[in-house]
Amino acid sequence: MKFKIxxxxxxxxxxxxxxxxxxxxxxxxxxVGTNGTVKGLTVDDLNETGxxxxxxxxxxxMLRPGDKLIKNFGGLHKFINWDKPILTDxxxxxxxxxxxxxxxxxxxxxxxxxxxxxxxxMRPEDSILIxxxxxxxxxxxxxxxxxxxxxxxxAKKSMELSMRWAKRxxxxxxxxxxxxxxxxxxxxxxxxxxxxxxxxxxxxDGIALGGLSVGESKQEKTEILEFMCNxxxxxxxxxxxxxxxxxxxxxxxxxxxxxxxxxxxTRNARNGQLFTSEGVINIRNAxxxxxxxxxDVNCKxxxxxxxxxxxxxxxxxxNEMLGAMLATYHNISYYQSLMNDIRSAIKDNLFAKFIxxxxxxxxxxxxxxxx
RNA sequence: GGAGAGGUGGGUGAGUGGUUAAUACCAGCAGACUGUAAAUCUGCCGCUUCGGCUACGUAGGUUCGAAUCCUACCCUCUCCA
Numbered sequence: 001m002k003f004k005i006x007x008x009x010x011x012x013x014x015x016x017x018x019x020x021x022x023x024x025x026x027x028x029x030x031x032v033g034t035n036g037t038v039k040g041l042t043v044d045d046l047n048e049t050g051x052x053x054x055x056x057x058x059x060x061x062m063l064r065p066g067d068k069l070i071k072n073f074g075g076l077h078k079f080i081n082w083d084k085p086i087l088t089d090x091x092x093x094x095x096x097x098x099x100x101x102x103x104x105x106x107x108x109x110x111x112x113x114x115x116x117x118x119x120x121x122m123r124p125e126d127s128i129l130i131x132x133x134x135x136x137x138x139x140x141x142x143x144x145x146x147x148x149x150x151x152x153x154x155a156k157k158s159m160e161l162s163m164r165w166a167k168r169x170x171x172x173x174x175x176x177x178x179x180x181x182x183x184x185x186x187x188x189x190x191x192x193x194x195x196x197x198x199x200x201x202x203x204x205d206g207i208a209l210g211g212l213s214v215g216e217s218k219q220e221k222t223e224i225l226e227f228m229c230n231x232x233x234x235x236x237x238x239x240x241x242x243x244x245x246x247x248x249x250x251x252x253x254x255x256x257x258x259x260x261x262x263x264x265x266t267r268n269a270r271n272g273q274l275f276t277s278e279g280v281i282n283i284r285n286a287x288x289x290x291x292x293x294x295x296d297v298n299c300k301x302x303x304x305x306x307x308x309x310x311x312x313x314x315x316x317x318x319n320e321m322l323g324a325m326l327a328t329y330h331n332i333s334y335y336q337s338l339m340n341d342i343r344s345a346i347k348d349n350l351f352a353k354f355i356x357x358x359x360x361x362x363x364x365x366x367x368x369x370x371x
Numbered sequence: 372g373g374a375g376a377g378g379u380g381g382g383u384g385a386g387u388g389g390u391u392a393a394u395a396c397c398a399g400c401a402g403a404c405u406g407u408a409a410a411u412c413u414g415c416c417g418c419u420u421c422g423g424c425u426a427c428g429u430a431g432g433u434u435c436g437a438a439u440c441c442u443a444c445c446c447u448c449u450c451c452a
Contacts (some may be wrong), residue, residue, distance in 0.1 A: 034407050055406075093406045101408080114408040145406075182406085213405045241406040248405075263407045270410045271403085286400070316410095317398095324410050 001138075001178040001205050003237055007347045010370040011229050011256035014346040017206075017237055019137045019178065021077070022084045024052045026237065026258035027342050029249070029335045030087060032266060034060050036070075036080045039266050040321075040328035043082045048301065049329065050336035052084055053137070055261050058130050059091035063113055063120070067133040075135030087261070088136035090127045090169075092162075092182065092210070093242070096145035104144060106161070124165040125172040132175045140208065141169040143182040148215040155186030162210075163198040170202050178205035180239060186211060187220050189227045196231055206237035209257075213243050222251065222367070229255040229370075246275055246338055250358055253342055254351075254369045265331035270324040272316045275334045279362045281309075283327065288313040295326075301333045 002018040017024040031038045031046065034057040038046055046054065056076055061067060073079040076086055095102045095109050103110040108123035127142035143162040146155050162184045173179045181199035185191030199207055209228060212221050225240075232238050239259035240252050249260050265275060272284040277298035281288070291309040299305070303326050315323030345354035352371045359366040 030406095032407065039407085039410080057407080060407085087406095089406050094408090097406090098408070140406080143406095208406080210406070239406090244405050260406095262405050263409090264405050267407065267409065267411080268404060271412090272410095273404080282402085284401095319410070321410070 003206075003235065005234075007349070009346045009349055009351040010254070012253050012342075012346050012351050012371065013256060013258065014343045015237070015258060017258075019085045020176070021086075021137055022052060024085060024259075025343055027249070027253045027339055027346075028052060028259050029339045030055050030259065030261040031332050031335075032261055032263045033080075033086075035064070036061060036076060038328070038332070039270065040325045041332065043080070045329055046082070046332070047084075049332045050340060051332065054082065054084070054086055056086050056088045056134060056136065057091070057094075058088055058127055058134070059094040059111070059122075061088075061134060062091075062122075062130050063115060067130040071133040071135075077135055085137040086135075087138035088131045088134055088140065089241075090131065090140040090142040091122055092127075092140070092143035093145050096147065096214070104161075106164075108142075109144075124168040128169050128172040128179075132173075132177065136177050138178045138180060138206070139173065139175075141166045141179065141181050141204075143184060143210055145214065146184050146186045146211040148186065148211075150186045152186075152188055152191075155184075155188055156191055159184040159186070159191050159195050163195060166199060166204075167202050170204070180204055180206040180208050180237075182208045182210040182241065183228070184211050187216060187224065189224070192224060192228060193231060196228070200233060204236075206239055206259075207232055208239040208241050208259075210241045212240065213248070221248075222369075225252060225255040225257075226369070232256065246335070246358075247362075247364070249335075249338070250342070250355060251367060251369065253346075254355065254371055265335050266328050269327035269331040272323075272327070274312075274327055275331050277334070277361065283309060283312045284316045285313075295330050296334060299330065299334050299337055301329075301337075303329045304333060 005013050005015040007014045015026045017026060030053050031051050033054045036056055038054055070076050070079050077083055101112045101114060108121055111120045113120060124142040128139060131139040142165050144158050146158045166181050181204035183192055183195045185195045237258045238256060240257045242262060243252060243260055244262050245264060272282050274281050274283050276296040288309040293309050294305050295307055295309060295312060296304040307326055312323060312326060345351040356366060
């Protein structure tokens, strides 16, 4: 993996991550494809949206259809017919999101499969091996996503465990794929710093920020971002895991984040929420019943331009699968065009203007921050 | 013509004398969703000048009290002629 910063604008930066399967232009949004599919989109759709990398999930794919099966098919890329980079999450987030179905010990995590209750023990080494079996381009370390809220003691204990696991992941990592470490530490700056220093010492190809957007306030998240932006190594990709809304992304780019992933554009599309250049709309609402405007006049792609809001409203009311598909196509296209605009603005040294316009269009006050 | 079943809030459909303005589902009106146990979940859903008012085919009756029991009528469906 090669990382090349092309332009900067205060903390914000536009760069290239070069992987054997392709180049990722950052700041980048990575659509989430947990089960080996970005729900509702074909790989042709994904390409049309401008997506250069997608996510897969260790935990889900290990259970179904199984990482060995995928390996025998020649890897996840071949299995799902996607030849661009794939980042795989380690299963660490599932430790958190599955709650009582996961039991943590020093050695690893005992999961109960949500599908059949079958007990699975996953050690950091297992997670790495599974991700290698999948043929992932960017492998994430197996971590414990710290709960929110958390006491200092719990956050510290959790962070320290994640760091010991990070070291084991590094030692278990054998393939040529990139390996990213994940900063934990909850809402405590000194723990975040300690975590980061530990990861730098172990030496990863990229640094991710984990444990954010798990219930904390916007202010708390911003404080952590602000604190981290001065400390993250400059010459490595920075990945803010699980974030976020367009507003979250724009803000994080100001603090120097390069990579994002989030289920919002896909999940919310299925639930009728569209992200548009003028803010969020719920396409099921009565006001769109006879609205003959396109989904988003400012989003230049075949779906956002050629399908009316009234038609999408109808499809969602009648629970037609095309409604979810078109909404997902639009949302991912919107996110990718947003990322594209962000990159262009940084390259042209117009990021300050971009941010101002971005908040103006949404009638929001521009938060304080760099630039 | 005879026999039987039934008519419940926008729809389907529970309830068969008293926590019943009335279960549930659908429809309708909104909201939530942030490294996906999610095409999911939540709230509202007769009228109201917020004190009440009107409601279970219609009209009477029994009862302290009726969607629930009785009588008549109207209507619907099934079977037999």
